[in-house]
Amino acid sequence: MKTLTLSIACLVTWCCASAHTADLRMQFLLDGPAPPPEPLDVDRDKAVCGQLNLLDERLLVDQETKGIQNVVVYLYTGRGGTQLPASKPSKQTRKLLAKECRFEPHVVLAQSGDTLIFDVSEAKVGHNININFFRNNHSGILIPAGNNRDFSLQKAEPAPLPIDCNIHPWMRAWLVVLDHPYAAVSDAQGRIEIKGLPENQELTFRVFHEDARHLTNVTIDGNVQQWDRNRFQVTLAKGTNDLGQVKLSPENFASIQTAVSTGQ
Numbered sequence: 001m002k003t004l005t006l007s008i009a010c011l012v013t014w015c016c017a018s019a020h021t022a023d024l025r026m027q028f029l030l031d032g033p034a035p036p037p038e039p040l041d042v043d044r045d046k047a048v049c050g051q052l053n054l055l056d057e058r059l060l061v062d063q064e065t066k067g068i069q070n071v072v073v074y075l076y077t078g079r080g081g082t083q084l085p086a087s088k089p090s091k092q093t094r095k096l097l098a099k100e101c102r103f104e105p106h107v108v109l110a111q112s113g114d115t116l117i118f119d120v121s122e123a124k125v126g127h128n129i130n131i132n133f134f135r136n137n138h139s140g141i142l143i144p145a146g147n148n149r150d151f152s153l154q155k156a157e158p159a160p161l162p163i164d165c166n167i168h169p170w171m172r173a174w175l176v177v178l179d180h181p182y183a184a185v186s187d188a189q190g191r192i193e194i195k196g197l198p199e200n201q202e203l204t205f206r207v208f209h210e211d212a213r214h215l216t217n218v219t220i221d222g223n224v225q226q227w228d229r230n231r232f233q234v235t236l237a238k239g240t241n242d243l244g245q246v247k248l249s250p251e252n253f254a255s256i257q258t259a260v261s262t263g264q
Contacts, residue, residue: 023197023241024193024205025191025240026073026246027067027192028067028068028190028248029248030061030066030068030247030248030250031066031250032256034062035256037055038056044167045168048101048125052100054100054102056170058210059253059255065189067189068186068209068248069186069190070209072107072174072183072207073185073194073205073208074184075194076205077179077180078158081206082202082204086179087111087180090111090114092115093116094109094115094153095117095119096116096119096163098123098143099122100123101168101170101171103163103165108173108174108175109176109178110153110177111156113154116150116153117148118151120145120147120148121148125168126145126167127168127171128140128141128143128166130165131161131164131175132161134157136153139151156177156178157175157178160175160176160208161174172210176208182194182197198236200235201235201236203234207230207232209253215248216252219246
């Protein structure tokens with residue numbers, strides 16, 4: 001993997017402050033035409049869900065900037081990754097809202113020791129929320145409309161996990177549970193910022209997007225790079241470090257390739 005040394009400025013989502021002083025910014029862009037989201041085939045609870053004009057959220061691209069939403073970047077501490085001292089548990093409450101037959105937010109970032117609330121208090125129909133954990137207890141929870149359930153996230157998970165509704169198969173969100181706070185998810189313009197990272201140390205980051213499991217042909221400032229297992233390495237200087245625009249080829253995304261093959 002190619003090591004990058006950065007030193008300048010960019011933006012957005014979830015992180016915690018720490019004693020370290022290095023911040024990482026980057027912006028993910030689609031290097032090609034931005035496809036509009038397709039309507040979903042709603043075949044359950046049609047009287048409620050079928051009236052909502054629901055759209056496929058697997059790939060959301062801003063039509064103006066071509067920014068890619070819901071790209072997850074997190075410090076990778078698994079085998080061959082960055083070695084960190086133990087982080088203090090944040091013990092925060094993270095909420096996943098089931099409303100209007102979809103999940104909000106689409107990606108939940110959490111730390112081991114946090115509590116996840118499945119909130120169905122504003123829903124007009126019930127949901128059976130299912131997460132196939134690797135390290136936490138298996139979760140298949142039937143929640144009637146107007147209710148919520150708490151779930152304790154005791155351990156970090158080795159990869160992002162899908163959150164599904166067994167009643168409404170089009171509903172999906174993602175859960176990332178780490179043993180540290182160094183993660184972010186891109187906003188509607190594809191922008192990310194992770195704060196409080198260790199400086200002057202080679203760090204390994206992993207990039208995840210649900211519609212692009214294997215990222216290839218990654219272009220950064222005009223230079224094409226091949227990320228090994230969706231990971232990149234970087235050494236950060238004190239202050240804000242800007243990786244700049246990270247352009248991803250349309251060939252990375254399954255939904256685009258499906259649309260091309262079917263002539264849509």
